[in-house]
Amino acid sequence: MTSLQMPKVDQSILSSKDKITSDLKKILNSNNILSQEDEIRPYETDALAAYKQKPLLVVLPETVKQVSEILKYCNENKIKVVPRGAGTGLSGGALPLADCVLLSMGKFNKILEIDYRNKCVVAQPCVTNLAITHAVQDNKFYYAPDPSSQIACSIGGNVAENSGGVHSLKYGATTNNLLGIQVVLMDGTITRFGGKTLDSEGYDLLGLMTGSEGLLGVITEVTVKILKSPQVAKAALIGFSTIEDSGRCVSEIIAKGIIPAGMEIMDKALTKATNDYSKAGYPVDAEAMMIVELDGTESEVSELIKRVEEIAKKNKCSSVKISKSNEERLKFWAGRKAAFPACGDLAPDYMCMDGSIPRGKLAEVLKEIQRLSKKYNLPVANAFHAGDGNLHPLIMFNANDPEQLKNTEEFGSEILKYCVKVGGALTGEHGVGIEKRELMCEAFNDTDIRQQINIKVALDPNSLLNPGKVYPILRKCAEEGRIHVHGEKTNFPDIPRF
Amino acid sequence: MSMEKKQISQTFQDFSPSVLKPNNEEAIADIVKHCYKKNIPLEICGLGSKKNIGRNFQTQKTLDLSTYSGIIKYEPEELYIKVKSGTPIKEIKEALEKNNQQLAFEPTDFGLLFNGENNEGTIGGVLACNFAGPRRFKVGSARDHILGFKGVNGKGEIIKSGGTVVKNVTGYDLSKVITGSFGTLSVFTEVSIKVLPKPDLTKTLVIENPYLKKGLEYLNVALGSSSDPSGAVFYPEYFRDQFTFNDLTTEGPITAIRIEGSKLSIDERIEQLLNEININKNEISILDPAQSNIFWENTRCLSVFKNLKNNLLRVIVPASETFDLISKFKPYNIRYFIDWGGNLVWVQIDELNPNILSEIKSIVTNFGGYLTVIKTEESLKATIDIFTINAVKYKISEKIKKSFDPKRILNPGKMYTGI
Numbered sequence: 072m073t074s075l076q077m078p079k080v081d082q083s084i085l086s087s088k089d090k091i092t093s094d095l096k097k098i099l100n101s102n103n104i105l106s107q108e109d110e111i112r113p114y115e116t117d118a119l120a121a122y123k124q125k126p127l128l129v130v131l132p133e134t135v136k137q138v139s140e141i142l143k144y145c146n147e148n149k150i151k152v153v154p155r156g157a158g159t160g161l162s163g164g165a166l167p168l169a170d171c172v173l174l175s176m177g178k179f180n181k182i183l184e185i186d187y188r189n190k191c192v193v194a195q196p197c198v199t200n201l202a203i204t205h206a207v208q209d210n211k212f213y214y215a216p217d218p219s220s221q222i223a224c225s226i227g228g229n230v231a232e233n234s235g236g237v238h239s240l241k242y243g244a245t246t247n248n249l250l251g252i253q254v255v256l257m258d259g260t261i262t263r264f265g266g267k268t269l270d271s272e273g274y275d276l277l278g279l280m281t282g283s284e285g286l287l288g289v290i291t292e293v294t295v296k297i298l299k300s301p302q303v304a305k306a307a308l309i310g311f312s313t314i315e316d317s318g319r320c321v322s323e324i325i326a327k328g329i330i331p332a333g334m335e336i337m338d339k340a341l342t343k344a345t346n347d348y349s350k351a352g353y354p355v356d357a358e359a360m361m362i363v364e365l366d367g368t369e370s371e372v373s374e375l376i377k378r379v380e381e382i383a384k385k386n387k388c389s390s391v392k393i394s395k396s397n398e399e400r401l402k403f404w405a406g407r408k409a410a411f412p413a414c415g416d417l418a419p420d421y422m423c424m425d426g427s428i429p430r431g432k433l434a435e436v437l438k439e440i441q442r443l444s445k446k447y448n449l450p451v452a453n454a455f456h457a458g459d460g461n462l463h464p465l466i467m468f469n470a471n472d473p474e475q476l477k478n479t480e481e482f483g484s485e486i487l488k489y490c491v492k493v494g495g496a497l498t499g500e501h502g503v504g505i506e507k508r509e510l511m512c513e514a515f516n517d518t519d520i521r522q523q524i525n526i527k528v529a530l531d532p533n534s535l536l537n538p539g540k541v542y543p544i545l546r547k548c549a550e551e552g553r554i555h556v557h558g559e560k561t562n563f564p565d566i567p568r569f
Numbered sequence: 570m571s572m573e574k575k576q577i578s579q580t581f582q583d584f585s586p587s588v589l590k591p592n593n594e595e596a597i598a599d600i601v602k603h604c605y606k607k608n609i610p611l612e613i614c615g616l617g618s619k620k621n622i623g624r625n626f627q628t629q630k631t632l633d634l635s636t637y638s639g640i641i642k643y644e645p646e647e648l649y650i651k652v653k654s655g656t657p658i659k660e661i662k663e664a665l666e667k668n669n670q671q672l673a674f675e676p677t678d679f680g681l682l683f684n685g686e687n688n689e690g691t692i693g694g695v696l697a698c699n700f701a702g703p704r705r706f707k708v709g710s711a712r713d714h715i716l717g718f719k720g721v722n723g724k725g726e727i728i729k730s731g732g733t734v735v736k737n738v739t740g741y742d743l744s745k746v747i748t749g750s751f752g753t754l755s756v757f758t759e760v761s762i763k764v765l766p767k768p769d770l771t772k773t774l775v776i777e778n779p780y781l782k783k784g785l786e787y788l789n790v791a792l793g794s795s796s797d798p799s800g801a802v803f804y805p806e807y808f809r810d811q812f813t814f815n816d817l818t819t820e821g822p823i824t825a826i827r828i829e830g831s832k833l834s835i836d837e838r839i840e841q842l843l844n845e846i847n848i849n850k851n852e853i854s855i856l857d858p859a860q861s862n863i864f865w866e867n868t869r870c871l872s873v874f875k876n877l878k879n880n881l882l883r884v885i886v887p888a889s890e891t892f893d894l895i896s897k898f899k900p901y902n903i904r905y906f907i908d909w910g911g912n913l914v915w916v917q918i919d920e921l922n923p924n925i926l927s928e929i930k931s932i933v934t935n936f937g938g939y940l941t942v943i944k945t946e947e948s949l950k951a952t953i954d955i956f957t958i959n960a961v962k963y964k965i966s967e968k969i970k971k972s973f974d975p976k977r978i979l980n981p982g983k984m985y986t987g988i
Contacts, residue, residue, distance in 0.1 A: 188889040190793060211795070233738045240735060246742065247713045262961045267887035269912050270699065270710050270749070272939035273958045273984065274966050278712060278745025282738045299795045302841075326646040328669055328766030367797065368841070371834030427734040429647050459735040499736035507739075514739050515729070522728045522973070523741050529968035541740065 075122065075505055077168055078539040084150055084170040088127055091150065091172070095130060098140045103178075105129040114155065114173050118220075119163035119506055121422075121470060126153065126167035133178045135253065135261060135291045142289065142536075143259030145172055151535050152257070154285045156197055156228030159220045161423060162504025164232065164284045164540055174289060176227055182206050183292070189267045191250055193294045196227020200234075203295060212297040215242035218500065219408060227290040233282030235500035237333040237407075240458035242298070244500065246281040253292035254280060257531040267294060279526070284502050285537040287530050301366035304332065305376050306400045309383045310357030310390035314338065317359035318433040320386040321457045324363070325430065327382060329375055333364040334458035335407055338437065341414075341452035341465070342406075348413035351406030354390045361457065362403050410454050410465070418450065418467030424483050426490030427499035430460045439489050440464055447482040449475065461499035462490065488513050503541045511543055588631045594719065594727065594758045600632055601756060601978070602725025610978045613752040615655050618690030619698050621683055622943055623751055625950040626982035632756065634693055640664055641759060642733075649716055649733045650764050654693030654757035661692060665764055673765040674714050675702030678870040682944060685876045693757040699749030700883075702869040703800040703827065706792060706909045712748040714763045720747065720755040723974025733761045746969065752980040753988060754973040768829035773800075773856035773864055774839055776826075776848060777819035781805070784824040785892055785911050790846045791826045792888070792910040796838035800827030800865055801910035808873045808906060814860045819853065827865055871915065873906060880921040880945040882929070884914045886938030897932045901925065921945050923953050930957055956984055963988075 084091070088106070095104055105111050106128050116123045127150075132138045145152050151171040158165055167173045179195035185206055186193070192203050192214070200221040203214040217236035218224055224234065230252060235244040242248070251265030264277040271277055280287055311317040317336050324331065337345065337353075342360045346353040353360055361383075365375045380391050394400035406413075414421045428436050437453060444451045454463045466482055468475040487497050491513045498507055511520060524542060527534065581591055581599035591597045604611050610628040614620055615635055634655035641651040645668040652661060658676060665671055677700040680688030689695070696718075701710035708714075717731025730743035747754050778784050784803040791798045804812070804823040812823060828838050839855065856864055867873075874881055886894050888911030895905060895914065904917040918925075926942070933940045939957040942950075958966065963985065970977065970988045982988070 186889070187793065188789065189887045212793075233742070235736050243709065243713065244736065244738075246745070247709050256965075260961060260965075262965065264962070266937050267889075268885045268938055269705055269909060270701075270712070270885065272941075272956055273749075273962060274754075274969055275699075275712055275745045275749050276962070276965060276969070278742055278748075279969075281745075282742050287741075299793055299797075301797075302795045322646040325648060326668075328769075330766065367830070368795075368834045368837050370837050371831050374831055374833050427732075427736045429644070429734060431644075431647060456736070461736045494732070495734050496732050496737035497739045499734070500738055502738055503740065511740065518726045519728050519730070520740075522722060522726070523730075523743070525972035526741060526743075526969065529972040530965070 076544045078151070078544070080168070081149070081170045084127065091148070092128060094144060095128070095141065098137055098144065099130060099132060103131040103133065105131070114167060114175065117155070117158040117160045117163060117165040119161055119166070119504065121476065122163050122166050122505065124167050124169060126171045126173035127169065129173045129175055131175050131178050135255065138174070138255045138289055138291055139259045139261050141172070141174060142255055142257055146257050146259065146533065146535060149533060149535065151538055153537050154289045156225035156231070157199065157223050159224040160228060160232060160502060160504060161425070162498070162502040162506040164502050164504035164537070166505055168539065176225070176289070179227070179291065186267065187212070190297050191267055191294050192297055193292065194226055196290045196293055197225045200224050200226055200229055203297070207297050211300045213300050214295055215248050215298055216245050219411065226293050226295065230281055230290050230293055231283065231285045232500070232502040235459065235461065237335060237456055239456065240334065241330050241332050246278060248296045249277065249281060249293070250296055251294040252277060252280060252290050254288040254290050256288045257536045265294070282502070284504065284541050286527055286541060287536070301332070303369050303372045304364055304366040304397070304400060305372050306362055306364040306394045306403045307376055307379055307383070308353065308392040308403050309361045309363065309388045310354030311359045311361065312357065312387070312389045314359045314437050315434040316387045317361055318431065320361065320383050320388065321430050321433070323382050323386060324379060327378065329378060331363050331379070331458055332366040333362065335362045336360065336433070336455040336457045337407065337410070338453040340450065341410055341454055344413040344417055344452060345406035345410050348416060349406045349409045351402055353406055357389055362407060364400070407454070414452055414465045414467060418469065420468050420470040422466045422468065422479050422483055424464045424466065424486050425498050425501035426462050426487050426495055428460050428462055428490050428493055428495035430457060432493040432495070433457065436462065436489060436493060440486055443482055443485050447478045449478060449482055459499070460495065484510060505540055508541060509543055511541070587629065588633050590633045590636045592636045597632070597634070597637065597756060597758055598721045598725050598727050601721045601723065604630065604978050605723060605725050605976055608976060608978070610981050613756055613980055615691030615694040616657060616688060618688040619679055619694050622679070622698065622941070623983040624955050625947065626980070628981070634691065634756070637758070638691070645670055647733065648764055649761050651733060651759060651761040652692055654760055655691050657691055658689035658695060669767050670764045671767045672714065672762065673704055673708040674710050675704050675869050676700060676711065677702050679943070681870050681872055681875040682877055682881065687870060692760055692762065696748045696757060696760060697750065697752045703802065703865055703908055706801070706912060707797070707799045712745050715744045715748050716761040716763055718744050718747065718757055718761070719759040720757045722755045723976060723979050727758070728755065731761070735763060751983045753970060753984055754979065756979065769831045770835050770858050771827060771829045771861040771865070772835050772839060772858060773861040774826045774828065774842060775817060775819050775854040775856065776824040776846070777821065777852040778824050779821045781822070781895065782892055784822060785888070785907070787824050787846050788826070788907070788910045789888060791842060794842055794845050796828065796842040796845070798826045798842070799829045800825070800868070802868055803907040804873070805904070805906065807904060811873050812864065814856055814864065816856045816860050817854050825864065827861065868908065874915070874917060877917060877944060880918045881943045882916040882918060882940050883943050884916055884933055884938060884940045885912060886914070886933060886936045888912045890936035890938065894932065894936050898929070901929070921949065926953050933957065954985070958985060
């Protein structure tokens, strides 16, 4: 992956930079076109920072009409376009191409309407996830999906990636909390899917666009559902002396009909790291530590938390602490939410993986990760959204050592393959991007991928919108209808084939 | 296990009957492949419970999936069930019941409406049509509960997307686009559905209130309440005599709100809701769990429209528009009831013709909504558009259709002419 192949650079586009710039000046104010080296550098990578590439140009449109005209112009002139929100994506979905126009949606940063009657907020795509909750919290409403990066990540990016968070089991991911979008297709068509209604007429194109990683359209407006904040939330901090016990406890909580608002497990390595970092009062001797949060009415939460405590004891927990105040509950979470910076203290670099697994396979998968950690001689710490089966192993390494970077990527790939093997998925919430592109064949066969590419081709026949992402690069051949690569007849034997 | 292996190895041979009943996935693929090669359009059906919904279209062959049935895997603690697409909802519910679980989206049952008898159909049909019951505003519809599928596209290729885990963003979310496509994009073969625990208890708060406007306000307060209701309906007075319950002491229209949860929390939440809507205890009835279950089951099954002779429309608008929408409908001689806390209006209309329908559609779309003609005369179904769609979305839908079913052989014209 370190030598990741990207779509072939179109030299004629590179040499027409001045012409393209002057053409785009007819659409946009020239201040909103960046072409100087130092101006475009901030856009050369997203949160998958191991990959960098400067785009040809960066454009910052201010109106939907401009977005439409830019896409139409690029489509007619066969110029690749990479859309970008806040740039917090972890899978490289916003990585530029050398011959692309990078379409930054940064100026679309306003909340357009707060509609309490219909319980929704209409926002421009670069409003941050947390800003939506902030806009409605005085009236005790909130927006449910809460990815860890919610302070910075954009709501448009959340739609593109179908972001989740720690509350997905009970409240769903972005796709379940989205009512409508306005979107511009590569040919410049401006359209709306959904609105303020529940469900929408005809094909669920809203559902198709959600999680399509910027390959099918550029989102220019988002309408999300807001929920009334629960009256009470309490959390239990539970330690276990074995991973197996914690896994069994998760299964039993669910089997007993309890759907917690959040249920997180951290392994010993991460518990220690986050506790050192945030002084959260975690049971650092435990092999696994679990945070279970329940919300609802006062008596309901008290009753459920008691049942969770009983289940934990039955599954041989080594410690249980119940939050006595909201402050204490937030303190329990503070450590978990600081998992990434805490790992940053342990090693020069870390890579965060994002597999999904059946909840019951946790112990098995963690054992395999430990085995791989020894094999590659790289430390790893694990955070697990146990409620929804989303596992985030954090592999620690030094990026300045090329050998370590290569090993980290191989280690990560092996973890994800194992997740698929036990019945899970390659990515739970971070998206495929470029990071997991070459692993798609682990989850899908040739026919599956061709069907997906057919949809891409239907909406973007020249494959100009965010090309090189999600689907293995050789698919490009099939995508453009020129060559279909078979068996050994390829120049790239190290790339998975179909 | 060996039985299943044997089934899979069989290929489908005899394409001559007009109704083809495969009992394994390979055979379904064989049939579609055959029809793709020979340009034979196919009607896809399960138990026929929603056969009457959609445009009239003619096909030479019917692909009947009612014999492709059975639970493949059910893991209660993983909260999913994987079934063959022809599995009856009834069978799935019975299996879930044993573990105190449910399909939380409460699929609408159209059996009473069309034939006077309950008929929930198959899971494939429920997903293909995406009609969810009263709990929709809280838990989502069928499309929010499908985790993954295997299916056959219009070329006879077996395709898959998603899986059995809740969180999965690998590739495009094809489960969503196929759910609600009325069998026009692919034939579902296997589906994995998210299941959820059944609440311990259900009670229903019925508020005495003669006015639609006030009723809608109550529903609105309920939907924005942290008492977390899971049903909110308004039945006008003319339906009052269809609901006879010992606990139902209020007169006039029924404004009803469902509260579900643990024994302890239910009364607490009803109390809180009463404070929020600021109403006296002598102006309400509370239906006990047994009566509540019947009330909501009747709502889910559209019991007030049992054996309906007239036309029935399913109209969805933002809740803020519902009052004005109904005012605009008055000249058309309608009967209606409101579900989803004001977001869904079931409209019975005596007379329907292409002109009236287009007037009604423009009212609905002006309010930011859409409608589906659920029931009308057969003769009319060939001349009117059952679903609403705008020109841009139609054009995009046409492209999507082509990407799955290039020769338009799967339920051609069921949703829209040309799709």
